[in-house]
Amino acid sequence: MRGSGPRGAGRRRPPGGGGDAPSTPASLAGCSSAPRRAPLWTCLLLCAALRTLLASPSNEVNLLDSRTVMGDLGWIAFPKNGWEEIGEVDENYAPIHTYQVCKVMEQNQNNWLLTSWISNEGASRIFIELKFTLRDCNSLPGGLGTCKETFNMYYFESDEENGRNIKENQYIKIDTIAADESFTELDLGDRVMKLNTEVRDVGPLSKKGFYLAFQDVGACIALVSVRVYYKKCPSVVRHLAVFPDTITGADSSQLLEVSGSCVNHSVTDEPPKMHCSAEGEWLVPIGKCMCKAGYEEKNGTCQAPSPVTNVKKGKIAKNSISLSWQEPDRPNGIILEYEIKYFEKDQETSYTIIKSKETTITAEGLKPASVYVFQIRARTAAGYGVFSRRFEFETIPVFAASSDQSQIPIIAVSVTVGVILLAVVIGFLLSGRRCGYSKAKQDPEEEKMHFHNGHIKLPGVRTYIDPHTYEDPNQAVHEFAKEIEASCITIERVIGAGEFGEVCSGRLKLPGKRELPVAIKTLKVGYTEKQRRDFLGEASIMGQFDHPNIIHLEGVVTKSKPVMIVTEYMENGSLDTFLKKNDGQFTVIQLVGMLRGIAAGMKYLSDMGYVHRDLAARNILINSNLVCKVSDFGLSRVLEDDPEAAYTTRGGKIPIRWTAPEAIAFRKFTSASDVWSYGIVMWEVVSYGERPYWEMTNQDVIKAVEEGYRLPSPMDCPAALYQLMLDCWQKDRNSRPKFDEIVNMLDKLIRNPSSLKTLVNASSRVSTLLAEHGPLGSGAYRSVGEWLEAIKMGRYTEIFMENGYSSMDAVAQVTLE
Ligand code: AMP
Numbered sequence: 175m176r177g178s179g180p181r182g183a184g185r186r187r188p189p190g191g192g193g194d195a196p197s198t199p200a201s202l203a204g205c206s207s208a209p210r211r212a213p214l215w216t217c218l219l220l221c222a223a224l225r226t227l228l229a230s231p232s233n234e235v236n237l238l239d240s241r242t243v244m245g246d247l248g249w250i251a252f253p254k255n256g257w258e259e260i261g262e263v264d265e266n267y268a269p270i271h272t273y274q275v276c277k278v279m280e281q282n283q284n285n286w287l288l289t290s291w292i293s294n295e296g297a298s299r300i301f302i303e304l305k306f307t308l309r310d311c312n313s314l315p316g317g318l319g320t321c322k323e324t325f326n327m328y329y330f331e332s333d334e335e336n337g338r339n340i341k342e343n344q345y346i347k348i349d350t351i352a353a354d355e356s357f358t359e360l361d362l363g364d365r366v367m368k369l370n371t372e373v374r375d376v377g378p379l380s381k382k383g384f385y386l387a388f389q390d391v392g393a394c395i396a397l398v399s400v401r402v403y404y405k406k407c408p409s410v411v412r413h414l415a416v417f418p419d420t421i422t423g424a425d426s427s428q429l430l431e432v433s434g435s436c437v438n439h440s441v442t443d444e445p446p447k448m449h450c451s452a453e454g455e456w457l458v459p460i461g462k463c464m465c466k467a468g469y470e471e472k473n474g475t476c477q478a479p480s481p482v483t484n485v486k487k488g489k490i491a492k493n494s495i496s497l498s499w500q501e502p503d504r505p506n507g508i509i510l511e512y513e514i515k516y517f518e519k520d521q522e523t524s525y526t527i528i529k530s531k532e533t534t535i536t537a538e539g540l541k542p543a544s545v546y547v548f549q550i551r552a553r554t555a556a557g558y559g560v561f562s563r564r565f566e567f568e569t570i571p572v573f574a575a576s577s578d579q580s581q582i583p584i585i586a587v588s589v590t591v592g593v594i595l596l597a598v599v600i601g602f603l604l605s606g607r608r609c610g611y612s613k614a615k616q617d618p619e620e621e622k623m624h625f626h627n628g629h630i631k632l633p634g635v636r637t638y639i640d641p642h643t644y645e646d647p648n649q650a651v652h653e654f655a656k657e658i659e660a661s662c663i664t665i666e667r668v669i670g671a672g673e674f675g676e677v678c679s680g681r682l683k684l685p686g687k688r689e690l691p692v693a694i695k696t697l698k699v700g701y702t703e704k705q706r707r708d709f710l711g712e713a714s715i716m717g718q719f720d721h722p723n724i725i726h727l728e729g730v731v732t733k734s735k736p737v738m739i740v741t742e743y744m745e746n747g748s749l750d751t752f753l754k755k756n757d758g759q760f761t762v763i764q765l766v767g768m769l770r771g772i773a774a775g776m777k778y779l780s781d782m783g784y785v786h787r788d789l790a791a792r793n794i795l796i797n798s799n800l801v802c803k804v805s806d807f808g809l810s811r812v813l814e815d816d817p818e819a820a821y822t823t824r825g826g827k828i829p830i831r832w833t834a835p836e837a838i839a840f841r842k843f844t845s846a847s848d849v850w851s852y853g854i855v856m857w858e859v860v861s862y863g864e865r866p867y868w869e870m871t872n873q874d875v876i877k878a879v880e881e882g883y884r885l886p887s888p889m890d891c892p893a894a895l896y897q898l899m900l901d902c903w904q905k906d907r908n909s910r911p912k913f914d915e916i917v918n919m920l921d922k923l924i925r926n927p928s929s930l931k932t933l934v935n936a937s938s939r940v941s942t943l944l945a946e947h948g949p950l951g952s953g954a955y956r957s958v959g960e961w962l963e964a965i966k967m968g969r970y971t972e973i974f975m976e977n978g979y980s981s982m983d984a985v986a987q988v989t990l991e
């Protein structure tokens with residue numbers, strides 16, 4: 175290290191700087207003709223540029239930063255009179271390492287500067303950021319013949335420091351480095367320094383470390399700093415899953431799939447994953463963790479009250495049990511209330527929940543001489559804690575004494591109480607509150623609800639029940655689907671192929687009923703138990719629905735083989751095929767009628783709490799009266815047997831073209847995502863079965879939609895319908911219309927057919943295309959047709975021509991207005 179004085183007193187000048195002709199480093203270092211420029215130059219470079227740049231982004235991990243090395247860098251110049259280190263120290267007397275070379279007047283230069291060994295710390299792709307100045311050859315008097323304006327960067331991989339006995343030809347070239355801005359004598363006069371920053375990356379690396387080398391072949395360079403780093407996706411907690419620091423992949427386009435682990439007290443159905451991009455960004459989270467029952471999410475963690483442990487019985491009678499308990503050991507907050515769950519032993523699927531602000535309750539209306547199981551949990555602002563262990567208590571027999579010894583049993587009183595209870599029950603029955611939500615009598619602070627199979631039984635409101643909630647799927651099928659004797663069915667012909675077997679048409683003749691045309695789905699022989707379960711799962715779902723726009727289930731055949739699902743027959747089959755076959759054959763009102771039916775069916779499903787996830791024209795059936803019915807219900811298989819469903823990089827199989835962006839990105843399937851799909855179905859219907867986004871790839875569709883692109887209006891589409899489609903495709907799912915609003919809107923249009931006369935005109939379709947793709951980007955194309963083909967809109971060529979946009983010049987003139 176040859177430097178001595180602190181910054182500001184430095185002797186350095188830019189290589190080739192000063193008025194004297196450049197020749198040797200010695201003359202450069204001397205800078206005698208412009209000694210006062212040096213401090214300013216130094217400060218410009220070191221104060222302004224370097225200091226502010228010292229902090230690296232959090233996803234970059236430095237392996238070497240020449241600006242922060244306190245001692246000797248240990249780099250070697252070869253030959254020795256080529257690159258030289260210019261000694262400088264900053265105001266803290268810390269060395270600043272700058273190397274320069276300026277042999278622009280001499281022929282055949284080959285000056286190497288070799289770094290010391292750099293460990294890659296396990297990274298297989300590294301980045302090298304160079305900061306340098308480079309002199310413009312034109313500004314060098316007499317140097318034009320030999321002067322160069324580039325230098326070369328190389329690397330050599332090795333597992334250990336091997337003394338740098340590496341031959342020149344063993345180095346692998348990374349790149350030739352040129353300056354974006356070279357400087358001239360004039361710049362020096364203006365005191366403007368042009369510091370260049372260039373970044374190159376190298377990979378995949380297979381050894382533990384590497385050397386870098388800089389080769390000068392006759393330029394005038396000052397290498398001011400070298401920073402070597404790799405990128406990582408920094409550790410994050412996303413959706414309650416911890417993702418560790420992850421070094422990016424070796425390939426610049428690689429996405430590394432990283433599994434997250436659930437934070438304490440959380441669990442997952444679908445393992446959380448994210449993708450670490452080569453740029454060190456976390457992308458496309460899949461799956462998530464959820465706080466365990468009794469815990470609530472707060473700032474990326476789950477906390478909650480500890481379980482109630484100390485439960486004591488109080489008064490026990492024939493029909494009631496009183497309990498008391500103590501606050502949990504660790505309430506972890508103020509206890510807002512307790513939830514008491516109880517059920518008759520071995521009858522867990524039918525349980526009652528009482529909520530109480532007190533630490534005592536009396537469960538009433540129990541059967542005499544029966545064992546009841548109680549569990550209690552506390553709720554704080556953070557949510558419910560876990561349930562206590564089970565406590566079992568038995569009611570006393572009818573003629574036995576109450577467990578409370580102060581109470582003398584009197585048969586007459588019991589009978590009276592029984593009669594009163596009976597009267598109360600009858601009263602309830604007559605008032606229409608047969609089951610479901612009722613306020614408990616004993617305490618106005620208590621609430622009581624009855625459950626069956628985990629579902630609140632509320633009169634009049636039907637809710638879809640996921641067959642998965644049944645331990646035995648056969649139980650679900652038989653609860654929701656009628657068993658049909660195979661002898662009642664006549665199979666006539668095969669009409670389609672389903673995932674589990676053939677779909678046939680035929681007739682169903684049930685005793686005492688008239689014969690019906692039916693569709694019969696069969697389960698092929700040799701099925702696995704899971705296939706049988708999934709196959710019948712569709713019937714368990716369909717059997718819960720009863721609506722004119724939902725395919726109606728007649729029943730199932732499970733007691734003989736083949737296993738069958740029997741539904742109403744839809745003469746015209748699936749809607750997409752039907753529309754393609756009948757292109758242009760229907761009036762607008764007929765099309766809107768079809769759409770109205772689908773929307774009504776979807777409103778019914780969303781009211782029931784059922785999210786379809788695979789709404790598409792291919793999954794709508796249409797009968798001979800052009801009535802459309804939503805079909806294709808299933809459990810997990812719904813998406814798996816859809817030929818349109820594609821595996822996304824984000825995992826899972828999703829029919830991309832029909833699916834809302836939030837459902838693709840993070841599996842947020844809701845009735846609002848069904849509304850998005852409904853908008854696509856509208857588009858399919860109005861365009862008579864055209865394929866959404868035509869031949870664009872799924873990846874292009876995802877990207878385009880993410881960037882705001884939406885399907886253009888189909889030909890001859892009423893403006894009101896296209897507007898509704900656009901509303902369904904709002905990015906913000908809460909801004910999309912609800913199905914009941916869609917039904918109302920379509921009803922209005924049907925009542926007022928003149929409102930359908932205003933069509934989206936050709937010129938507005940043109941402007942949509944321009945808005946999406948921009949006339950600016952069109953400059954590269956020779957003809958309008960070529961441009962439209964390139965953006966997959968070739969089908970609009972005719973419209974463009976008809977509207978006078980026959981040349982790219984004309985297109986370029988069009989403003990968005
Ligand atoms: P799926 O397995 O439900 O997709 O049915 C396969 C094919 O069978 C459908 O695309 C329809 O063409 C036909 N299909 C299914 N159900 C019926 C039905 N109820 N009425 C008429 N055709 C049907």
